Each structure stands twice: as structure tokens, then as C-alpha cells.
Amino acid sequence: MPPSRTPPQSPTTLEFQERDRFDLDYGTNTTTPLAKSGFPDLPNLAHGKPYMASWTSEIQQSFRLLTSSLGPRMPLYSFVDIGCGKGKVPIVWRLSCEASGIRQRIVGLDYVASFIDIAQQNHRKVFGNDGEFIAADATDFRYETLGNGLIAYLYNPFDNVILDKVLRQLRRIPCVVIYNIPTHADCLPAHGFELIHQRRGINQNQETKIFSNHRRPASEASMPRL
Numbered sequence: 401m402p403p404s405r406t407p408p409q410s411p412t413t414l415e416f417q418e419r420d421r422f423d424l425d426y427g428t429n430t431t432t433p434l435a436k437s438g439f440p441d442l443p444n445l446a447h448g449k450p451y452m453a454s455w456t457s458e459i460q461q462s463f464r465l466l467t468s469s470l471g472p473r474m475p476l477y478s479f480v481d482i483g484c485g486k487g488k489v490p491i492v493w494r495l496s497c498e499a500s501g502i503r504q505r506i507v508g509l510d511y512v513a514s515f516i517d518i519a520q521q522n523h524r525k526v527f528g529n530d531g532e533f534i535a536a537d538a539t540d541f542r543y544e545t546l547g548n549g550l551i552a553y554l555y556n557p558f559d560n561v562i563l564d565k566v567l568r569q570l571r572r573i574p575c576v577v578i579y580n581i582p583t584h585a586d587c588l589p590a591h592g593f594e595l596i597h598q599r600r601g602i603n604q605n606q607e608t609k610i611f612s613n614h615r616r617p618a619s620e621a622s623m624p625r626l
């Protein structure tokens with residue numbers, strides 16, 4: 401699949417298309433960022449990043465890439481957004497699944513309980529039910545309970561200390577990691593993850609690296625390997 405590019409547009413137009421427009425289209429509440437000063441006191445707060453929503457087209461591009469590379473195996477994988485905030489990524493992922501006729505378990509987890517409430521409300525607005533959102537610290541969650549094949553999505557949620565702890569768990573499961581704004585991508589190879597795709601645009605929100613810790617499926621041979 402050739403790398404897709406967002407056509408050149410002003411930063412304001414891009415921000416509108418990639419964040420505000422989603423809420424306008426679906427009546428959700430995902431766009432407004434939240435600084436950590438607005439978070440409750442949590443044990444790993446010093447290691448975490450503030451809330452900000454992923455860009456819509458970045459989520460969709462990763463979905464298309466994995467759908468084409470995993471083919472009929474896609475529904476065998478569960479999807480988890482680690483640090484899901486207000487739930488935009490699981491919602492966009494489910495919309496993409498529905499549009500492609502794919503049934504997949506889709507989960508979001510975040511250590512800020514009020515984000516989980518908002519994520520459920522957002523999911524209810526779009527799909528009429530709460531979805532599967534879990535209030536938990538990323539280092540406490542037992543990822544193997546999601547099944548024996550995982551697509552883990554990270555939008556720069558935390559520093560290398562937490563990422564290292566999370567990867568210690570993920571490495572035990574056949575896992576694909578989608579890492580948007582991949583600040584600590586150098587942590588992944590040490591845990592047995594191989595870079596299988598990368599792309600970047602003019603904005604930092606358009607940089608994504610995708611890693612896998614298991615043998616590439618046959619159809620994945622067509623994935624760009626940069």
C-alpha cells in the first residue's frame with residue numbers, strides 16, 4: 401500500500417478536519433484537550449501524558465493497513481487503545497470495522513476514571529451502547545485476558561518507564577503495536593518487536609510506527625518495510 405498523505409492544508413484546517421469535525425459529525429466530546437493539572441492524583445501520573453485525541457485519518461490509515469495485512473485473520477485479534485482518554489480511537493476503529501464488515505473485540509483503557517465515563521457516553525452516542533472501556537493503569541492490566549492476538553494502539557500515552565512495563569506484558573502475546581507519535585519507539589526492539597511500517601507527514605500527529613512481535617502472515621509481505 402503506498403504511503404497516503406494528507407493534502408497540504410493550513411494547520412487550522414487540518415486541526416478542524418482531524419479533531420473537531422469528528423465531534424461535529426457524531427455529537428461526541430473528544431476534541432477538548434486536558435492538561436495533567438486537571439487529572440486526579442494517580443500513582444503513575446508523573447509518567448503519563450496529558451489528554452489529546454488522535455487524528456481521525458491516522459486511526460483510519462492504520463486500520464486499513466492492518467486490515468490488508470492481516471486479511472481474514474483480522475477478527476482473531478482484539479484491539480486495545482492503551483490510554484484511550486475519551487474513547488475516540490475505539491469508536492473510529494469500530495466504525496471502520498463496521499464499514500468493512502469485520503467483527504472484532506475493541507477495548508479502551510485509561511487510568512482516569514472520568515475519561516472512561518466520557519468514553520462510554522461517546523460510544524453510546526455513536527453505537528447506542530457503552531462499548532468496552534476499563535478504568536485501569538496500563539501497568540496493572542492483564543492484556544492476555546483479551547485473547548491470543550492483540551492490536552495495541554498507543555498515542556504517545558506515557559514515558560519509557562511505563563512503556564517498558566507494558567511491553568513486558570505484551571511480549572508474551574502475539575501482538576501488533578500501532579505507535580502514533582512514537583517518542584519511545586526505541587524501547588520496542590528490546591522486547592522482541594520488529595518495525596513493520598512507518599510513515600510521517602508534516603505534523604507530529606502524522607507520525608506512526610507499527611511493530612509486530614510475531615512472524616509476518618503471508619499477506620503481510622506486501623506491507624511497506626521502511
Ligand SMILES: C[S@@+](CC[C@H](N)C(=O)[O-])C[C@H]1O[C@@H](n2cnc3c(N)ncnc32)[C@H](O)[C@@H]1O
Pocket residue numbers: 444447448449450451452453454481482483484485486487488489509510511512515536537538539554555556557558562
Ligand atoms: C495523548 S492521550 C491519548 C488518548 C487516546 N488514545 C487518543 O488517541 O485519542 C494519552 C492518554 O493516556 C492516558 N494514560 C497515561 N498514562 C496512563 C497509564 N499509566 N495508564 C492508563 N492510561 C494512561 C492519559 O490519561 C490520556 O488519556
